[in-house]
């Protein structure tokens with residue numbers, strides 16, 4: 001069975017993430033969407049439990065997608081899960097340098113896992129969780145940026161954080 005891991009912060013999930021998840025689900029037998037706990041990043045807008053719940057809700061109709069979290073090295077998680085691939089979404093050249101460095105490091109740490117880059121959907125090239133938070137905090141409409149099932153909760157969550 002070919003298992004892929006799609007790691008990220010997902011604070012919160014956007015249509016850009018969902019488009020990568022849907023495409024990865026067609027390529028692999030199972031896709032594990034993993035909320036990575038990053039102690040170096042400032043506390044996010046959504047708790048890890050909330051992020052997981054939001055992802056679960058908008059991937060509920062994709063049977064080969066599972067949602068998990070991990071506090072540690074991605075290469076180690078890949079070993080534990082017997083994963084074949086780490087999926088990364090690429091939006092623009094600016095994503096590339098960092099992702100390339102990560103991919104080579106992960107290969108060094110775990111030669112059995114390959115990083116696979118999926119390009120962003122053309123409509124979502126500009127989209128990030130930070131953009132969603134910025135627009136929403138300033139009172140803009142983010143309904144085009146996030147899946148409809150989680151739209152209300154995302155808006156409420158961002159506004160609560162101020």
Ligand code: ADP
Pocket residue numbers: 007008009010011014015016017020087088089090091095119120121124125126127128129130
């Ligand atoms: P961000 O906070 O920038 O949205 P994440 O850490 O949650 O980033 O992103 C997880 C993964 O999803 C990364 O590989 C990132 O490049 C990718 N990604 C994020 N947004 C998009 C998008 N709009 N299109 C394609 N890939 C994306």
